[in-house]
Amino acid sequence: xxKTIYIFSAGELKRKENTVVFxxxxxxxxxxxxxxDELMIFGEVSLNKRFLEFxxxxxxxxxxxxHHGYYQGSYSPREFLNSGATILAQAACYxxxxxxxxxxxxxxxxxxxxxxxxxxxxxxxxxxxxxxxxSNIESYKGKLDKSDSVAEIMGLEGNGREAYYSAFDHxxxxxxxAFDVRSRRPPQNRMNALISxxxxxxxxxxLSQIYRTHLDPRIGFLHETNFRRFSLNLDVAEIFKPIxxxxxxxxxxxxxxxQAKHFEDGPSGGIYLQESGRKIVVSAWEERLQQxxxxxxxxRKVSYRGLMRMEVHKLEKHILxxxxxxxxxxxx
Amino acid sequence: MAVPCFSEPPRIxxxxxxxxxxxxxxxxxxxxxxxPDREDDFLVMGRLIDENSYRRDxxxxxxxxxxxxxVKVEDGTLVVGEVKKxxxxxxxxxxxxxxxxxxxxxxxxxxxxxLLFPKEKRRKEVELTEETRHRLDGVYEEIREIACMxxxxxxxKNRFCSVCAYSDLCWS
Ligand code: SF4
Numbered sequence: 001x002x003k004t005i006y007i008f009s010a011g012e013l014k015r016k017e018n019t020v021v022f023x024x025x026x027x028x029x030x031x032x033x034x035x036x037d038e039l040m041i042f043g044e045v046s047l048n049k050r051f052l053e054f055x056x057x058x059x060x061x062x063x064x065x066x067h068h069g070y071y072q073g074s075y076s077p078r079e080f081l082n083s084g085a086t087i088l089a090q091a092a093c094y095x096x097x098x099x100x101x102x103x104x105x106x107x108x109x110x111x112x113x114x115x116x117x118x119x120x121x122x123x124x125x126x127x128x129x130x131x132x133x134x135s136n137i138e139s140y141k142g143k144l145d146k147s148d149s150v151a152e153i154m155g156l157e158g159n160g161r162e163a164y165y166s167a168f169d170h171x172x173x174x175x176x177x178a179f180d181v182r183s184r185r186p187p188q189n190r191m192n193a194l195i196s197x198x199x200x201x202x203x204x205x206x207l208s209q210i211y212r213t214h215l216d217p218r219i220g221f222l223h224e225t226n227f228r229r230f231s232l233n234l235d236v237a238e239i240f241k242p243i244x245x246x247x248x249x250x251x252x253x254x255x256x257x258x259q260a261k262h263f264e265d266g267p268s269g270g271i272y273l274q275e276s277g278r279k280i281v282v283s284a285w286e287e288r289l290q291q292x293x294x295x296x297x298x299x300r301k302v303s304y305r306g307l308m309r310m311e312v313h314k315l316e317k318h319i320l321x322x323x324x325x326x327x328x329x330x331x332x
Numbered sequence: 333m334a335v336p337c338f339s340e341p342p343r344i345x346x347x348x349x350x351x352x353x354x355x356x357x358x359x360x361x362x363x364x365x366x367x368p369d370r371e372d373d374f375l376v377m378g379r380l381i382d383e384n385s386y387r388r389d390x391x392x393x394x395x396x397x398x399x400x401x402x403v404k405v406e407d408g409t410l411v412v413g414e415v416k417k418x419x420x421x422x423x424x425x426x427x428x429x430x431x432x433x434x435x436x437x438x439x440x441x442x443x444x445x446x447l448l449f450p451k452e453k454r455r456k457e458v459e460l461t462e463e464t465r466h467r468l469d470g471v472y473e474e475i476r477e478i479a480c481m482x483x484x485x486x487x488x489k490n491r492f493c494s495v496c497a498y499s500d501l502c503w504s
Contacts, residue, residue, distance in 0.1 A: 085365055298499070321483030322486070
């Protein structure tokens, strides 16, 4: 499992023989491309075609974020792992209504179970007000079996998430991080800014892991496929958002690591994490991704980043008719 | 989900024959273009051993769907060498090499085979006999059958899983 390199400062990315150098304000830095999984670029960076070609042969995708930390797009190495048979099977699963609904249902069910795991964690620590949200999520989850269209499943997912989000203020105590309602573009308050930023990190990380399997990131099951954008990574992220994104948010806020001063108003409305805040969040994110758990079947430790890859492998096996997909449910 | 079966039969190269003796699931994956992540440590180690041993001979010679590790001439006879990390799967290696000799034989070339275990400083001669040719014909047939299966053969833990590049996929 390789590393993720985050670039916050301005500078130039260049290929130097068989390595990559970043020339920024603080001088030259050599990047170990052999052991790099992906590059996350936040700063004003210039690069050339020679550099992109090098990324292609080294199988390193680049993900770009704008000035506000918003995901802009990716440069992906062409055909890293490629299996025509797998892509055909993936497309066939998408086109078969029954099979697509089944996968979508499994994903949403897993996402809801992980939401419940997170809420239960705080309930066990004495937060009894979470009981009602938990029972709401449970009842939406119960309706999944009877839903027979992806739109319906998406609707239930939305309901479940709403119930789940209504628990946030109970966990953080509201205050400077009061939730209100979910607002995306642009986020209207600090909580929304945090969620948007970390969700996009989760989507991008899932995307990089999909590149290391044989599935096509453009064909999702829960999220509509539109060949101009990625959707399978959104599906995979559903499973991990509660246990990665939201747990980080709670811990950063409750430990007062992230504070109101780390946010700023955007020029055209909305509120954003400023650079100092982004750095804090990214390092918490990276730390969490590197945390390991014992994998029961692989019989070795696997990081959360690796666990995302395993999740894609599980979907791959489901699609190949090998083994039915059971989403990862967090243990605590 | 049934994976579409391709009307074109799989190209049977040495690697597929080798996998056949190790694990049929690998054969299915390989014949469906499902290659493991190239970062896998064992694959990298295999490549390094390949590149650093036996420098004087010709390396990596393509022949049909095969790639011979080493080709040399000894006492006027063509010798095909196959380099392996260990003699742990010697029977699989033997079959793979016999397959190379068989493919050459079909082209009218008589060759000898050598299995090379640089780490163990060992080598083993392999010859093509009527019996192995017969056995290989059966193996090719079975490989084609595996490749035509609608889903991969189920994963069953075996003694190769721990060094197999597909283990992340199989045991995730
Ligand atoms: S991990 Fe084990 S079961 Fe899977 S392909 Fe390799 S040897 Fe076969």
